[in-house]
Amino acid sequence: MSRTSKELADYVGAQLEGDGNLQISGCASAASARAGDVIFVEGAKHLEEAARSAASCVILAPGIALAGKTILRAANPRLAFAKILAWMFPAQRIVNGIHPTAVIAATARLADGVGIGPCAVIEDGVEIGAGCEIGAHSFLGHGAHLGAACRLYPRVTIYARVRLGSRVILHSGAVIGSDGFGFVPTDEGYFKFPQIGTVEIGDDVEIGANTTIDRGALDATRLGRGVKIDNLVHIGHNVEIGENTAVAAQTGMAGSTIVGRNAMIGGQVGIGGHCRIEDGAILGSGAGVLPGKILRGGVPMWGIPARPLDEYKEINAWFSRLPELGERLRQLEEAVHRK
Amino acid sequence: MSRTSKELADYVGAQLEGDGNLQISGCASAASARAGDVIFVEGAKHLEEAARSAASCVILAPGIALAGKTILRAANPRLAFAKILAWMFPAQRIVNGIHPTAVIAATARLADGVGIGPCAVIEDGVEIGAGCEIGAHSFLGHGAHLGAACRLYPRVTIYARVRLGSRVILHSGAVIGSDGFGFVPTDEGYFKFPQIGTVEIGDDVEIGANTTIDRGALDATRLGRGVKIDNLVHIGHNVEIGENTAVAAQTGMAGSTIVGRNAMIGGQVGIGGHCRIEDGAILGSGAGVLPGKILRGGVPMWGIPARPLDEYKEINAWFSRLPELGERLRQLEEAVHRK
């Protein structure tokens, strides 16, 4: 399907500079764009590549000049491009209808327009909201609840009684509601602390491939509306994550930690148990937070243990100079003792 | 099902203080407890929350006073609570009977009371002990052996010839017996070193969601009785882990490392190949152990490379003061050279 540059500009509220009748048939990166494609440029350093590209139309931030292309001028070129992409190439349904090999309990309640893929298993008492797509081999344990328009890619496991909001996207291999890691040491080995809580996931949450989210021990592990979690992340029991917080790949949070809203947690971060990460906190990739710590929002935090980025940089610069410091100290000792 | 406070006290050997006829119908956290619930308090700092809670009955350690509640006095309140929880709310079977969509080889041998979920696949020569529950979409490769009363949540993969003891719990997405990462570099690229060993897992082991345990190259990767492994852990080929050792989420152990009994390994720990981690070792989250190292038990070890916690703390305190040290050194140089 093709749109004119004018239609695209109108759709995203961009200002058109150039030919409004240009037919745009694709969205691409500058490197692989062909004639008829729209691309976007975020900063001046990518301008040359955009100029060289075969793209017909370029989404550009205000104040940057680019000759020879039709321009869509937008305050946030990436956002405008993403909206055009989603408009021109809407995500296709991954499942349509109920596949005959799906195993659906008689007591499960499916709203209108639910798609269930091959070999998916829906247990007793499950409720699935309108328009949900349940990919092949996915498993919904008894009493699980899904709001409307959720998309579960193939092979997602939802343990019993877990609750999802609407428009939740779960990628393949995600496990929601597995037992928390709770054991009481005894003289005869560990005694399992039964994990009878659950998981509650808000609207518009997306969770990456092979990520695991444990159920609470007694209460619920909670992810707020709009939370985005990348691949291979571990969320321990009783963790709570506030709205619109993003967590990059391979990060882990131990039990009972509370993360505020609008936080940004990098990849491979480790957060100990019972921490409080405040609203708007920014944690750089690889950072570590000791159990029980409180982390303020506002300034980016980095390193192990996590500290403000400026401080981290200064200390690390000194760290790199340790051999020099050692040598200077030695020379000074010589100088002092020689006197 | 409801029990009296007296019955609970008797069941766990606690001393009852207060009304023995109190009907207890639930186990809860202090924060969410309602009338009729039992809760537990571990330390004095949670006492106030317990007092404010609606719980009727509180499990308390000796020597702590709490007015207005019926008390179960126990040396280990968490353990007493976990036992009561497991008694009042025993884990329900996740699978009953053999689902007609399960694919079970004619040569597989199933003992009494085995449950097999929808679409599970049981290959030739598999042996499954009495009472095992094999969740939906789980796969047992040819010749695999399970003792009695194992529970495999949906979507567990057991490669060929892997052996599990009894009462083993495997969470969704766990992969047991995948090939170790063994390749021999040659001028034409890597030549795969065939991984013909297996995995042997002892009784009462629990393994978390999406954890991977590779088979030995020639011999077996072994987990001793009572080992507890959290989510997203990687255990390389030929690793051996002794009885009752616990390993938290996202930790990795490279090939041929040997871990003793009763060790506690934190989350996101990295242990290189061919290490020896001795009985009772304690490794803090995020610690790193270089290949081939020997780690003594007894004192908590922390950091990269792992060192005794006290030493780690002292060095890290100095690390934080590096800018100050640098400045003091500079001033001293000035003072010395001025003279």
Place this chain on the structure above:
Amino acid sequence: MSRTSKELADYVGAQLEGDGNLQISGCASAASARAGDVIFVEGAKHLEEAARSAASCVILAPGIALAGKTILRAANPRLAFAKILAWMFPAQRIVNGIHPTAVIAATARLADGVGIGPCAVIEDGVEIGAGCEIGAHSFLGHGAHLGAACRLYPRVTIYARVRLGSRVILHSGAVIGSDGFGFVPTDEGYFKFPQIGTVEIGDDVEIGANTTIDRGALDATRLGRGVKIDNLVHIGHNVEIGENTAVAAQTGMAGSTIVGRNAMIGGQVGIGGHCRIEDGAILGSGAGVLPGKILRGGVPMWGIPARPLDEYKEINAWFSRLPELGERLRQLEEAVHRK
């Protein structure tokens, strides 16, 4: 099946020392070898164990003496052993024929000799090359393409349009082609950047259990011929990895990073987005590379941030001596100010 020592020597081009008619029926480690087994010894430090072992035949590097055994002299004993192992015990097919429970779209094209396991799902337009084995519960999304002789262990997910070369091995739980982690922050929360790219995987690639490889945002995430990836690795969108590069377990690479050929990346390494890791780079386990960095090949790099191993060792030695440095500085200050 049994071979003579002479046959083994001829097969791998080793020089036979001793009885050429010895019947060899097994390949083993020194620790578990029995009479009739062949073992290999890589260095002098394992010689004693080999001598004590019950093995009949030992593959040895030139210049090392070992009495009492038939010797196969080979420049690379590990490689010779791996070749013998692969010859005597060729990997058995994991799937034969098309299982009746597999769900295969009418428009899928299967070449000769393809095996499809129970409950596997093959969507519209999928192409599967000759001799491929698709394990139980594996999922091939619409338009996916597999070359010849690929082996997918049970429960592998291939998202739509992903392309694999020939002889690719994917272990259980691997997810190829999930959406990259791309979101644009807005005042109303994150707007999903549609991930319309794909993944292209070259010939002879092996990918470990529960590893996740995201599809490109607009273009392709690419793994070159012969790349070997261990378990639980995360490869972000638009990453490119050159031929014969190996990546150990739990390592993560953020989006748009480019890794050259013949690189060796250790376990639990974190590589930020938009990095360039050059051909032949060596990154020690646990290393961290900040976003946008360029890493030269040739010298092993270690630590966070990654630096040449020698430098890393020197700095870390000083790090361990920080308390001593602090004390020496204090004493010097006293000495100077006393004067």
